[in-house]
Amino acid sequence: MADASVSGPRVRTVPAGDTRVRLTCPECGFVAYENPKVVVGxxxxxxxxxxxxxxxxxxxxGCWTLPAGFLELGETAEEGALREAMEEAGARLVLEGILGVYSIAHIGQVQVIFRARLLNPLSIGPTEESSEVGLFGWEEIPWDYIAFPSVRWALGHWRESAGAASWPARGTPRPA
Known part of the structure; x- marks a missing residue:
């Protein structure tokens, strides 16, 4: 006999009309969908x-990254990218368009990265999230200390689009 004090999604099963195993509630049929997190930067x-x-x-x-983080409920991707730049670097930006959308399935993330222009380089500085911030020319980027593969992808895609008035948004690079 089931314990009446236990309720909510607790049984893994394939719900009717679905194709994936989901966490469900056997009493009410509620399905707890697990979806990727959205990162903006x-x-x-x-x-x-x-x-x-x-x-x-x-x-x-200790590693280097782009100003980026999780999108919050109630904000657009653009608002989130601007907020993250302020939180991580004290930076005010003008977004120029989507540079890339990277799907990183093994950690459940979709990353939306914008190409942007920094408004005031004198305003940037360390924050609670960043021990150091800086502006780097291509040859000065600390490549051996880049935090995540998606940062490398975005930097490469930025380099490919540099100087262009428009560019197609890039996607996750396919393994070679």
Whole structure:
């Protein structure tokens, strides 16, 4: 006999009309869908130099990344990217369009990265999330200390689109 004090989604099964195993509630039929998290960020540039942040938090503390983070409920992808740049680097940006959309299935993320222009380079600085921030020319980027593969992808796609008035949004690179 089932314990009446236990309720809610707790049984893994394939719901009727579905094709995947989901966490369900046997009493009411509720299905708890698990969906990817959306990360938003930007490749922000001033005078052909890219804004990077040295992470002060895990994962990959001490490594360099783009200003990016999880999209919050109630904000657009653009609003989230602008907020993350401010939170991680004190940076005010003008977004120029989507640079890339990267699907990282093994960690359940979809990353929307914008191409952006940094408005005031004198305003950037460390924050609670970034121990250091800086502007890097292409040859100065600390490639050996880049935090995540998607940062490399976005930087490469930015380099490919540099100087272009328009560009197609890139996607997750396929393994070679």
């Amino acid at each position: 930007s490749v922000a540039v001033h005078d052909e130099r890219v804004l990077l942040c040295r992470r002060a938090i895990m994962p990959r503390a």
